[in-house]
Amino acid sequence: MNIKIQRREFLKGSVGLTGLFLFGCSNQKPVDTEDVIRSELGVYLNIFSDGRVLFETPNAEMGQGTYDALAKILVEELDADWGKVEITLSGANAAMANPKLFGQVTGNSDAVRGYFPVLRNAGAAARSMLIQAAAERWNVPSIECTTENGWVISGSNRASYGDLSEAAGKLSIPENVTLKQASEFKFIGHDFPRKETATKITGEAIFGIDVMLPNMLTAALAMPAEAWGKPKMVDDGGASSVDGVKAVIPVFGGFAVIADDFWTAKTAAEKISVGIEEDDVQRNSSAEIQEHLSAMSGPQYDEHGVLFAGVNGGKDLAVSRVAFRSAISNGKTLKLQQSVPFLAHGALEPLCCTAQFDTNKLTLWAPTQTPKGVHALAVKLSGLPKDSVEVHRTFLGGGFGRKWHTDFIQQSIETAMAMPGRPVKLIWTREQDTQHDFYRPAHASHVEMGFDDNGKITAWKNVIAGKSISKTWSAFYKPEAPDRTLHKVPLYDFKTIHLETRAVDSPVPIGYWRSVSHAHTCFFTEAAIDEAATTWDRDPLEYRLEHLKDERPRRVLKALQELMSKSENDAGTSSGIALMSGYDGFCAVGVQITLADQNLDVNKIWAVADCGLVIDPENAKRQIEGGIFYGLGPALDGKIEFDERKVQSSYFNDSGASSPFAAPLVEIKLLPSDAPPGGIGELGTPAIAPALCNAIAAAGGPRIRDLPISKAGLRVRV
Amino acid sequence: MKQTYQLKINGKSQSVRAAPGTPLLWVLREQVQLTGTKYGCGVGQCGACTIHIDGKVQRSCVLPVDAIGPDQEIVTIEGLVADSPDHPVLLAWAEMDVPQCGYCQTGQIMAATQFLNDTPKPNTDEIRAGMMNYCRCGTYNAIAAAISRAADLGNK
Ligand code: FES
Numbered sequence: 042m043n044i045k046i047q048r049r050e051f052l053k054g055s056v057g058l059t060g061l062f063l064f065g066c067s068n069q070k071p072v073d074t075e076d077v078i079r080s081e082l083g084v085y086l087n088i089f090s091d092g093r094v095l096f097e098t099p100n101a102e103m104g105q106g107t108y109d110a111l112a113k114i115l116v117e118e119l120d121a122d123w124g125k126v127e128i129t130l131s132g133a134n135a136a137m138a139n140p141k142l143f144g145q146v147t148g149n150s151d152a153v154r155g156y157f158p159v160l161r162n163a164g165a166a167a168r169s170m171l172i173q174a175a176a177e178r179w180n181v182p183s184i185e186c187t188t189e190n191g192w193v194i195s196g197s198n199r200a201s202y203g204d205l206s207e208a209a210g211k212l213s214i215p216e217n218v219t220l221k222q223a224s225e226f227k228f229i230g231h232d233f234p235r236k237e238t239a240t241k242i243t244g245e246a247i248f249g250i251d252v253m254l255p256n257m258l259t260a261a262l263a264m265p266a267e268a269w270g271k272p273k274m275v276d277d278g279g280a281s282s283v284d285g286v287k288a289v290i291p292v293f294g295g296f297a298v299i300a301d302d303f304w305t306a307k308t309a310a311e312k313i314s315v316g317i318e319e320d321d322v323q324r325n326s327s328a329e330i331q332e333h334l335s336a337m338s339g340p341q342y343d344e345h346g347v348l349f350a351g352v353n354g355g356k357d358l359a360v361s362r363v364a365f366r367s368a369i370s371n372g373k374t375l376k377l378q379q380s381v382p383f384l385a386h387g388a389l390e391p392l393c394c395t396a397q398f399d400t401n402k403l404t405l406w407a408p409t410q411t412p413k414g415v416h417a418l419a420v421k422l423s424g425l426p427k428d429s430v431e432v433h434r435t436f437l438g439g440g441f442g443r444k445w446h447t448d449f450i451q452q453s454i455e456t457a458m459a460m461p462g463r464p465v466k467l468i469w470t471r472e473q474d475t476q477h478d479f480y481r482p483a484h485a486s487h488v489e490m491g492f493d494d495n496g497k498i499t500a501w502k503n504v505i506a507g508k509s510i511s512k513t514w515s516a517f518y519k520p521e522a523p524d525r526t527l528h529k530v531p532l533y534d535f536k537t538i539h540l541e542t543r544a545v546d547s548p549v550p551i552g553y554w555r556s557v558s559h560a561h562t563c564f565f566t567e568a569a570i571d572e573a574a575t576t577w578d579r580d581p582l583e584y585r586l587e588h589l590k591d592e593r594p595r596r597v598l599k600a601l602q603e604l605m606s607k608s609e610n611d612a613g614t615s616s617g618i619a620l621m622s623g624y625d626g627f628c629a630v631g632v633q634i635t636l637a638d639q640n641l642d643v644n645k646i647w648a649v650a651d652c653g654l655v656i657d658p659e660n661a662k663r664q665i666e667g668g669i670f671y672g673l674g675p676a677l678d679g680k681i682e683f684d685e686r687k688v689q690s691s692y693f694n695d696s697g698a699s700s701p702f703a704a705p706l707v708e709i710k711l712l713p714s715d716a717p718p719g720g721i722g723e724l725g726t727p728a729i730a731p732a733l734c735n736a737i738a739a740a741g742g743p744r745i746r747d748l749p750i751s752k753a754g755l756r757v758r759v
Numbered sequence: 760m761k762q763t764y765q766l767k768i769n770g771k772s773q774s775v776r777a778a779p780g781t782p783l784l785w786v787l788r789e790q791v792q793l794t795g796t797k798y799g800c801g802v803g804q805c806g807a808c809t810i811h812i813d814g815k816v817q818r819s820c821v822l823p824v825d826a827i828g829p830d831q832e833i834v835t836i837e838g839l840v841a842d843s844p845d846h847p848v849l850l851a852w853a854e855m856d857v858p859q860c861g862y863c864q865t866g867q868i869m870a871a872t873q874f875l876n877d878t879p880k881p882n883t884d885e886i887r888a889g890m891m892n893y894c895r896c897g898t899y900n901a902i903a904a905a906i907s908r909a910a911d912l913g914n915k
Pocket residue numbers: 797798799800801802803804805806807808809818819820821
C-alpha cells in the first residue's frame with residue numbers, strides 16, 4: 042500500500058495533521074519540560090538518543106484502552122521495540138485534532154477510527170526517515186536498508202533508532218510512505234499487556250483527583266438541591282468563618298468553598314443553604330416529562346414531526362407519511378408505544394479538576410474528554426492569550442460522556458482565579474455527581490409495523506420524541522440535518538421506512554451517555570422486532586435473518602446462535618437476543634434468564650461482535666463486556682427521577698449501576714473481519730436491554746415496552 | 760479545630776493534623792499523599808477507598824480518624840506493594856490485565872488480598888459473594904478470574 046502524505050498536513054495548526062519529530066536528546070528529561078526544544082511537527086513522536094520512543098497520545102484514557110491501542114498503531118509502522126516505547130498523555134494541542142471529530146476530543150468511539158490513518162502515516166514516515174539517515178551514514182541506497190524492532194539493518198551494518206534519531210530529525214518528512222499489509226502486522230491484532238496496567242495496580246496512576254501540588258488548596262461545592270435553575274445563596278451558615286476556610290465564592294452552578302483540605306471544604310459547604318431563583322419553568326417532575334414525551338410521539342402531536350428518513354428516501358414529511366399509510370393499508374399491522382428514562386453517568390471518579398492562576402498564566406490538570414473545550418473555556422474565562430493557558434491531562438476514572446462537559450472545569454477555573462498563585466483542586470461529592478449530571482435524555486417511541494402475508498415486516502415507522510442533545514450544543518446543531526442524537530436508521534431491510542423525530546424542549550440538563558442514541562434506538566427497534574416475531578410465531582433470531590441482507594450482521598447473528606446453542610436446554614431458563622449496529626461494527630447480544638414468581642435472575646450473557654480490524658482483541662472483548670455491564674444495571678433498574686426538579690437518587694445503588702453482587706458471566710466472541718477498524722467502547726451497551734426484555738417475554742413474563750424492567754413489577758437484582 | 764493524631768501507616772508511625780471526624784481516607788490522601796486509596800462515594804458503598812486495618816478490610820471513607828488508635832496497623836495499596844511486590848494478587852492482576860479505567864482497582868486489590876486470606880481456595884460463587892466493590896467499567900469477571908488465578912499462585 043502506498044499512501045501519499047499531503048505536505049500541508051505537516052504544517053502547524055492545520056486540521057487533521059500528521060506530525061512527527063525526531064531528535065537526539067541525551068538527557069532523560071520528559072519532553073514537556075521547558076528546556077527541551079520542540080519542533081512544531083513533534084506532536085506525536087519523539088525518539089531519544091538513548092533509544093526511548095515516546096508517544097504522546099492525543100486521546101483521553103478512561104478505561105477504553107486507547108492509550109496502548111493508538112501507540113501500537115504508530116509503532117506497527119515505525120517497527121520500534123515495544124519495550125522501549127513510553128506513552129504519555131499529551132496536553133491540549135490543536136495539532137492533535139481527531140480527523141473524525143472537530144478537534145482534540147474523545148468521544149463517539151472514534152479514537153482508533155479517527156487516528157488510525159494519521160498514526161500509521163506518522164510511524165511509516167518516521168521509519169523512512171530513520172532508514173534514510175542510516176543509508177546516508179553507510180553510503181548505501183535506502184532500498185537496501187530494512188528495519189527490525191528498533192534497528193535499521195543493511196548487510197552487516199546495524200544502527201539503533203536512538204543512534205539515528207538526531208540525524209533523522211534533520212531530514213525532511215517524506216512525501217510518500219509505504220504502509221504494511223495487514224498480514225505483516227506484529228502489533229495490530231495481537232494482545233500485549235497494557236503499559237499503564239502496572240501503575241493502575243500499584244496506585245501510582247494519576248487520575249484527576251490525585252493531582253497534588255505544593256501549596257495546594259481544595260475546593261468543595263454547595264449546589265442547590267434542584268438539578269436546574271439559577272442558584273442563589275440563601276444562608277452562608279457561617280461557612281466562611283470555619284477554621285481552615287479561605288474563601289466562599291460564587292461559581293457556575295453554585296458556590297465553592299476553598300479550604301486547606303477537602304473535608305474542611307466539604308463540611309463547610311454543607312453549612313451553606315443554596316436555593317434557586319424564581320423562574321417560570323414548567324414541568325418539573327420526570328413523571329410529567331415522560332408523560333409529555335409519550336404523548337408527543339403519538340398522532341396528536343404530528344405537527345411537531347421532523348423527518349429523519351422518509352419513504353424511498355423522500356425528503357418531505359407529509360408525502361412520506363402518506364406513502365407509509367398506503368404501504369400498510371392492506372395488511373396486518375402492529376403498533377407499540379415505548380419509553381426509556383433519564384439516566385446518570387456515574388463514573389467512579391467524581392468530577393474534579395485542578396487549576397492554578399498566576400497573573401500571566403493559567404494551568405489546568407484535567408480529567409477531560411475535551412482538551413479542546415477545556416482550553417477554549419480557560420482562554421475565555423481568564424482573558425489570557427491562548428499560549429498562556431496550559432492544559433495537562435490525567436487519567437479519567439471513567440468518563441462515559443460526562444467528562445465531555447466543562448461545567449466542573451469552569452468551576453475549577455473560577456476557584457483558581459479567586460486564589461491567584463495557589464493551585465486549587467475542586468472535587469465534587471458523589472451525591473453532587475449523581476444529582477447534577479447531564480443525563481441521558483428520556484425518550485418515548487411510537488413504532489408501527491406493516492407485514493406481508495408471510496409475516497415479514499414490509500413497512501416500519503418509528504417516531505421518537507425526546508430532547509435533542511445536539512441542539513444543546515449550538516455550535517454543532519444544524520436544524521436542517523437529521524438529529525443523530527435522537528434517531529438511527531435500523532439496519533433491517535424493511536422496504537418502507539418512515540422515521541420521525543420530535544425534539545422536545547425541556548429544562549433537564551442532558552448529555553452524551555455511553556452509546557448515545559443507540560442506547561434508546563436499539564431498544565426500540567430490537568424489542569419491537571422481537572414482538573413482531575412473537576406475533577408471527579417465529580424464532581426471533583431466524584426472523585431477524587429474514588430481514589437482513591448485509592452479510593456482516595448475518596454472520597454475527599449466526600455465530601451467536603451457535604454460541605448459545607450449548608445452553609439451549611438449561612432447565613427452567615429462557616433466553617433473548619438483540620442486535621446492535623453502529624460505530625462501523627455489529628454486536629449481537631444474547632442473555633439467559635430465569636424468571637420464577639416475578640423474580641428475575643440473569644444467568645449468563647453472550648456477545649458476538651464484528652468490529653472490523655481490531656487492534657487489541659482481548660481489550661475489545663473487555664470493552665464489549667464492560668459496555669454490557671454499563672447497560673445491564675440501567676436496563677434492570679436504572680432511572681433518574683426528578684421531583685420538584687430534585688433528583689431522587691444519590692449513589693450507585695439507587696441509580697442503576699451494575700453491582701458486583703449480580704454480575705453474570707459473559708462470554709464474548711470476536712469474528713475475524715477485513716473491514717476497517719470499528720469503535721468498540723460503546724458497541725456493547727445498547728443491546729443488553731432489549732435482549733433482556735425479549736428473554737422475559739420468552740419466559741412468559743410481561744412484554745416490556747418501558748424501561749427499566751423493574752417498572753413492570755419484576756423483582757430484579759442489580 | 761484541627762488536632763494532631765498519631766497513626767501507624769504502612770508500618771511507619773507518623774503524626775497527622777486533621778479536624779476531628781475527618782475520614783481516614785482524606786487523611787491518607789491529603790496529609791500522607793497516599794493517593795492510591797480512592798474516593799468514590801464517601802458512604803461505604805463502592806469500596807474504592809478499601810484499606811486494611813489490623814488485617815481486616817475497612818472502607819476508609821467512613822472511618823473517622825479519631826476512631827483509630829496509634830498502634831493500629833493501617834495498610835494501604837502503597838504499603839501492600841512495598842511490602843509484598845510479588846503478592847499473588849498483584850501478579851494475577853497484572854497477568855490478567857484487569858484494569859480498565861483503573862480507578863476502582865486498588866480498592867479491588869485490597870479487598871481481594873483479604874478475601875483470599877479468609878478464603879484461600881474460593882469457587883466462583885464465593886468470589887461473587889465475597890467481592891463487594893463496584894466497578895463502573897464492568898471488570899467483574901476479569902476480577903473473578905484474577906482472584907482464581909491469584910489463589911492458584913498463592914497455593915503453589
Ligand atoms: S469511597 Fe468509600 S466506599 Fe465508596
